[in-house]
Amino acid sequence: xxxxxxxxxxxxxxxxxxxxxxxxxxxxxxxxxxxxxxxxxxxxxxxxxxxxxxxxxxxxxxxxxxxxxxxxxxxxxxxxxxxxxxxxxxxxxxxxxxxxxxxxxxxxxxxxxxxxxxxxxxxxxxxxxxxxxxxxxxxxxxxxxxxxxxxxxxxxxxxxxxxxxxxxxxxxxxxxxxxxxxxxxxxxxxxxxxxxxxxxxxxxxxxxxxxxxxxxxxxxxxxxxxxxxxxxxxxxxxxxxxxxxxxxxxxxxxxxxxxxxxxxxxxxxxxxxxxxxxxxxxxxxxxxxxx
Amino acid sequence: xxxxxxxxxxxxxxxxxxxxxxxxxxxxxxxxxxxxxxxxxxxxxxxxxxxxxxxxxxxxxxxxxxxxxxxxxxxxxxxxxxxxxxxxxxxxxxxxxxxxxxxxxxxxxxxxxxxxxxxxxxxxxxxxxxxxxxxxxxxxxxxxxxxxxxxxxxxxxxxxxxxxxxxx
Ligand SMILES: Nc1ncnc2c1ncn2[C@@H]1O[C@H](COP(=O)(O)OP(=O)(O)OP(=O)(O)O)[C@@H](O)[C@H]1O
Ligand SMILES: [Mg+2]
Numbered sequence: 220x221x222x223x224x225x226x227x228x229x230x231x232x233x234x235x236x237x238x239x240x241x242x243x244x245x246x247x248x249x250x251x252x253x254x255x256x257x258x259x260x261x262x263x264x265x266x267x268x269x270x271x272x273x274x275x276x277x278x279x280x281x282x283x284x285x286x287x288x289x290x291x292x293x294x295x296x297x298x299x300x301x302x303x304x305x306x307x308x309x310x311x312x313x314x315x316x317x318x319x320x321x322x323x324x325x326x327x328x329x330x331x332x333x334x335x336x337x338x339x340x341x342x343x344x345x346x347x348x349x350x351x352x353x354x355x356x357x358x359x360x361x362x363x364x365x366x367x368x369x370x371x372x373x374x375x376x377x378x379x380x381x382x383x384x385x386x387x388x389x390x391x392x393x394x395x396x397x398x399x400x401x402x403x404x405x406x407x408x409x410x411x412x413x414x415x416x417x418x419x420x421x422x423x424x425x426x427x428x429x430x431x432x433x434x435x436x437x438x439x440x441x442x443x444x445x446x447x448x449x450x451x452x453x454x455x456x457x458x459x460x461x462x463x464x465x466x467x468x469x470x471x472x473x474x475x476x477x478x479x480x481x482x483x484x485x486x487x488x489x490x491x492x493x494x495x496x497x498x499x500x501x502x503x504x505x506x507x508x509x510x
Numbered sequence: 511x512x513x514x515x516x517x518x519x520x521x522x523x524x525x526x527x528x529x530x531x532x533x534x535x536x537x538x539x540x541x542x543x544x545x546x547x548x549x550x551x552x553x554x555x556x557x558x559x560x561x562x563x564x565x566x567x568x569x570x571x572x573x574x575x576x577x578x579x580x581x582x583x584x585x586x587x588x589x590x591x592x593x594x595x596x597x598x599x600x601x602x603x604x605x606x607x608x609x610x611x612x613x614x615x616x617x618x619x620x621x622x623x624x625x626x627x628x629x630x631x632x633x634x635x636x637x638x639x640x641x642x643x644x645x646x647x648x649x650x651x652x653x654x655x656x657x658x659x660x661x662x663x664x665x666x667x668x669x670x671x672x673x674x675x676x677x678x
Binding site for chain 1: 655
């Protein structure tokens with residue numbers, strides 16, 4: 220159990236002085252209703268999927284320390300979809316890399332599913348990733364000498380799925396992302412936006428308990444973004460926990476919660492307000508003409 | 511509404527109700543369904559200004575109807591509307607004024623203003639997402655309008671990010 224994990228500090232937003240209800244925020248953790256935990260999953264309040272305590276990353280750049288993440292306390296519950304936003308260089312990639320064990324932290328704690336993870340060695344991290352984490356990199360890295368289909372099936376096979384399960388899952392994911400026709404292509408034959416969608420399919424192939432994604436729609440046009448949004452919406456409804464770095468406000472607006480980073484620190488953390496009920500409004504009523 | 515009606519009349523003369531139908535048909539849900547009274551009031555004003563003229567057309571069993579057509583002056587004002595670039599978005603909006611002035615008076619700090627505005631824009635974006643989902647795919651003009659609104663919001667959010675970087 221890790222009741223203390225992530226509990227040491229209040230979030231920056233709590234100090235902003237406005238009323239949490241008015242800000243559309245959920246109640247603080249201890250009063251959070253149990254129904255947040257998706258039905259059928261765990262009966263009791265479960266451990267958060269991710270919790271960090273005063274997480275810090277300082278890179279060394281030719282002897283000069285570069286503080287990239289400066290004391291982040293983040294707690295993500297099972298089934299939550301959290302978007303991370305912030306200017307370039309604010310530490311978004313660094314943060315998610317640390318959460319996936321791809322970059323060692325300088326200090327602080329990382330807890331995954333209630334277990335301490337920042338103290339794990341590289342091979343233990345690799346095992347953990349294989350079982351639990353899907354990762355979409357900002358600069359997607361597919362295995363160059365394998366087909367798209369094999370790239371997507373591999374993580375499921377590594378996680379112990381049968382070849383048939385892996386193939387069925389791959390077919391479903393590629394279909395959802397409009398990539399069925401590219402299954403036999405090599406990554407180098409794909410456009411940037413296609414590679415990005417393959418990377419997303421691969422990250423979801425082993426049904427990870429946590430999806431970490433770094434700008435997964437960065438190279439997509441609006442139609443492909445729509446496919447990705449639809450798939451993310453579906454897996455999220457099925458209970459997928461998602462932490463996603465994004466500049467794309469359409470993507471962020473689908474999240475349950477948006478965390479804003481600035482200079483390596485969280486400067487805002489709160490729920491995105493639910494759509495206002497306006498069942499009969501049409502584009503012409505909602506989008507006003509100016510002038 | 512004046513210039514929209516002139517544009518429709520440049521295509522062909524029409525009576526008020528036909529103009530209402532044309533607007534609905536061309537824009538789909540992208541234009542709020544115009545009120546027929548408003549159309550007649552606008553036509554009356556255009557007529558007074560010499561931009562359109564009305565002729566009475568006799569109808570059997572019904573009162574005469576007025577068919578409107580474009581005058582040379584109307585054509586001219588429509589041409590200059592089409593030839594001018596359209597005003598861009600107003601960036602010095604109310605939030606901008608608030609962001610600059612409120613901290614000076616000590617009633618709010620910039621970080622709080624920016625964070626609150628970001629959440630508001632994201633909530634608006636969520637509304638637009640939902641609107642796009644319940645707009646029929648054939649309603650192409652409406653979908654383009656929604657996409658335009660989304661891109662504007664994205665620009666507003668990017669700009670908030672710049673403010674946060676520079677003013678903190
Ligand atoms: N390997 C590294 N060595 C040294 N400095 C690094 C390294 N990786 C990142 N940094 C620095 O850490 C800071 C945070 O970088 P990070 O990549 O996390 O930003 P980001 O928020 O993901 O930006 P972007 O939106 O451009 O992707 C930056 O100042 C960056 O220059
Ligand atoms: Mg990055």
